[in-house]
Amino acid sequence: MNAFRPARPSGRHRPVLPTGLPAAALAAACCLAALSAGPAAAAAPAPASASAPGGGQDTSAADASTRMTADSTLLSEPGVHVMPHSGAPDLPSGLSALSWTVSDARTGQVLAAKDAHRRLPPASTLKTLFADTVLPRFPAGLRHKVEDSDLAGLGDGSSLVGVQPGQTYTVSDLWRGVFLASGNDAVHVLANMNGSVAKTVSEMQAKARMLGAMDTHVVTPDGYDEPGQLSSAYDLAVFARAGLANPDFARYAATKDSQFPGGYDAQGSYVSSFGIENTNRLLTGEKGVTAYPGLVGVKNGYTTNAGNTLVAAARKSGRTIIVSVMNPQSGETNAVYTEAAKLLDWGFAAADRTTSVGTLNAAAPVPAAGTGTSADADRSGTSGAARKGDRAPQEAHAAPVSSRSAVASPTAWAVGGALVLLAAASVVVLRRRGAAKNR
Numbered sequence: 001m002n003a004f005r006p007a008r009p010s011g012r013h014r015p016v017l018p019t020g021l022p023a024a025a026l027a028a029a030c031c032l033a034a035l036s037a038g039p040a041a042a043a044a045p046a047p048a049s050a051s052a053p054g055g056g057q058d059t060s061a062a063d064a065s066t067r068m069t070a071d072s073t074l075l076s077e078p079g080v081h082v083m084p085h086s087g088a089p090d091l092p093s094g095l096s097a098l099s100w101t102v103s104d105a106r107t108g109q110v111l112a113a114k115d116a117h118r119r120l121p122p123a124s125t126l127k128t129l130f131a132d133t134v135l136p137r138f139p140a141g142l143r144h145k146v147e148d149s150d151l152a153g154l155g156d157g158s159s160l161v162g163v164q165p166g167q168t169y170t171v172s173d174l175w176r177g178v179f180l181a182s183g184n185d186a187v188h189v190l191a192n193m194n195g196s197v198a199k200t201v202s203e204m205q206a207k208a209r210m211l212g213a214m215d216t217h218v219v220t221p222d223g224y225d226e227p228g229q230l231s232s233a234y235d236l237a238v239f240a241r242a243g244l245a246n247p248d249f250a251r252y253a254a255t256k257d258s259q260f261p262g263g264y265d266a267q268g269s270y271v272s273s274f275g276i277e278n279t280n281r282l283l284t285g286e287k288g289v290t291a292y293p294g295l296v297g298v299k300n301g302y303t304t305n306a307g308n309t310l311v312a313a314a315r316k317s318g319r320t321i322i323v324s325v326m327n328p329q330s331g332e333t334n335a336v337y338t339e340a341a342k343l344l345d346w347g348f349a350a351a352d353r354t355t356s357v358g359t360l361n362a363a364a365p366v367p368a369a370g371t372g373t374s375a376d377a378d379r380s381g382t383s384g385a386a387r388k389g390d391r392a393p394q395e396a397h398a399a400p401v402s403s404r405s406a407v408a409s410p411t412a413w414a415v416g417g418a419l420v421l422l423a424a425a426s427v428v429v430l431r432r433r434g435a436a437k438n439r
Helices: 021-043 061-076 123-137 171-177 184-193 199-213 234-245 247-253 334-352 374-381 405-438
Strands: 080-084 097-104 108-112 141-147 169-170 258-263 270-277 295-303 307-318 320-326
Touching: 061 080, 061 108, 080 234, 097 234, 097 258, 097 295, 097 334, 108 234, 123 171, 123 184, 123 199, 123 234, 123 247, 123 270, 123 295, 141 171, 141 374, 171 184, 171 247, 171 258, 184 199, 199 234, 234 247, 234 295, 234 307, 234 320, 320 334
Parallel strands: none
Antiparallel strands: 080 108, 097 108, 097 320, 141 169, 258 270, 295 307, 307 320
16 A cells, blocks of 8 residues: 655755656657757758859859849840950950840850840741740651642742642651741641641740740741731740750751752652752851851841841850841841851850850749830730749749758758657656656
């Protein structure tokens, strides 16, 4: 029989708690600390370093803020924009194009630009968007017999590769006709294979929006002059960058010459095939233009309304520079190629000596209020200043990820694990003490 033991008097008041509760409370506290330690430490920012790894430019939060400010404002403003570092080459002289951009294909950084979001007729450079949209739809070896309806609606004076009704072509034949000969007839055949010209135009418009090309309004799939058909130097660079990520697009864009299936000539004689050559003189080195070393495409264009347009990409020492040039005003022969070559030279020389003035990178759309103009109504009420990368109307960068996060997280969880062990040990000790008191 257990005898009742009165509590011994003590100079310090000790609250009487049920046996085991202190252990549970301490264990719970330790476990909560362990669980919170990992995420908290992992989320803690690493200390800002004085310079980027490898001795590059400062990549601190202040520098990131500067870049974001540039991205948010410069490309929307008229005029020439470049942010050179010490030792950067000057922009080339004699640039007369109404609009142009220079960008790095890998990073999407816009190194320099003039009126990047000025909306102008694109001519056949719009075929880059057509290829971005339709090229993935059909295998290269698929064969198609052309009907008269496939060629309906071609504009007067359209550039043609020589597609004939009744003849059978592979999809790759047709794409060579698009990229090399800038054949509007090949575009219309592919568009009708895709469902219809109208359906393809609608899908091109959707693709442009998905890529963040908010300056582009598509009326025809081939770039033929039509009222309201517009794009910009920025958007053309976006289309080229997206296209070059597709190996088929890149291969067609870099092809200098090929054979195209024949048909009946003007005299009624049948020819099995004939040669076609890329109309991009910067690629082929034809008609007074020196071929640019390392050029990998992309597409040239011309109409009376658009003037000469060109989006060109070249690769050197592992870097690809994209240049878009719209409507040079100098009146010089081959001005679009001359100015593009100058900008490519400058891009390669300045790529590591400038701060980006914008970006072609894709990001989620975040419309900005109050930045639209009546001229930009079909940009959903936003101006180029309100772009977010290349998906939307406001440029911004993703939040920087600390280079220490991969280290901090395992360390924090190790600390948390130690706290869990401490909690378990506390439970054991306190239970033993409670058991000793009950004896």
